[in-house]
Amino acid sequence: MSFDVIVVGGSFAGQAAAIQLARARRRVLVIDAAAPRNRYAKGAHGIVGHDGKPPRAIVQEATRQLLSYPTAGFMDAEAVKAERVDDGFQVTLADGSRETAKRLVLATGVKDHLPEIDGLWERWGTSVIHCPYCHGYEVRDRQLGSLASSPHSWHQAKMLPDWGPTTFFTQGEYEPDPEQIELLERRGVTIERTPVVGLHGDAPGLTAVVLADGRKLEIGALFVAPRTSIASPLAEQLGCAVTEGPMGPYVEVDDWKATSVPGVYAAGDAAQAMQNASIAIASGTMAGVGAHQSLMV
Known part of the structure; x- marks a missing residue:
């Protein structure tokens, strides 16, 4: 037919x-x-x-x-x-x-093509998420992270303080320019330049991210805009x-x-x-x- x-x-x-x-x-x-x-x-x-x-x-x-x-x-x-x-x-x-x-x-x-960090896919759609409008309310008031995956990622980090205290992880690769840094700081965003190398917590949950220098930072939800x-x-x-x-x-x-x-x-x-x-x-x-x-x- x-x-x-x-x-x-x-x-x-x-x-x-x-x-x-x-x-x-x-x-x-x-x-x-x-x-x-x-x-x-x-x-x-x-x-x-x-x-x-x-x-x-x-x-x-x-x-x-x-x-x-x-x-x-x-x-x-x-x-x-x-x-x-x-x-x-x-x-x-x-x-x-x-x-x-x-x-x-x-x-x-x-x-979606996520950054190559162990544990992202196991949490994708639950505690690793991409859209603040789609999922931000459900993770409100947690410690939030924004994982840079492109030069545009700072824009996502700028939005997130409306849902919770936010850390922007540049991954040592996507450094905001001075004007963007000023806006992020005005919004209360903490900028972390040491790369995230792992996630901590029982998947699909998330309690912290592990940085390349061995530090653990409390994070309850991690936003990433994948390629x-x-x-x-x-x-x-x-x-x-x-x-x-x-x-x-x-x-x-x-x-x-x-x-x-x-x-x-x-x-x-x-x-x-x-x-x-x-x-x-x-x-x-x-x-x-x-x-x-x-x-x-």
Whole structure:
């Protein structure tokens, strides 16, 4: 069966795109590999009406609602290849089967690449976290750390005192400039230049960080903005233009989430520099509407 639109990725952005198309009575298929970036988090926060719910529970309910529309379908599968064919696009799945559609929405997300420090992954999503707006309230009033992973990391450290006393770990590599240091100090941030080399406490909990000189500093939650990469090769295969963002590449899109390739739309973390669940939902909505509008020919 050929679809009007295939949405690759069934998390927040993909579901938001798909339901717009289903409500427009278009044949839409969501293909989802069930490996969302947020699978490490116990709760999703800041989403109106869903604050604190497990991300998987939100997605499962979204899928149930999507499939109440007769023109919508959902497939648990990994899309490994996408290419243009005469009347649209063909998507090849890991098992070799193929699906075709007139339009594509890529909501494939990104992969996180954490600094190489033992213990980070074991705590990722619980006491090692990346987004103050997503998780800051849950770790409020603890001793907080911000682990530098890029020249932009000082900005995260600047934010954190609104949730708790903060230490900025430059790792001896990402030194703020004098103006940034002045702002951090004005915000009450302690700057520590000796690198963090380990974490202390029963994972996924955290009680302290271990520094290269042997010191232990009390830290109850450690924020780090990891480098990211686009999780799927489909955008590259299709020739979509990509921009290098502050933390990694993302697919270029216009206001309607159209990529540089006609008929291909992109939404969510893979298509924006600022990454947040609510923003992903909004971008997915725009991609779904944009794809629908393009079918009116």
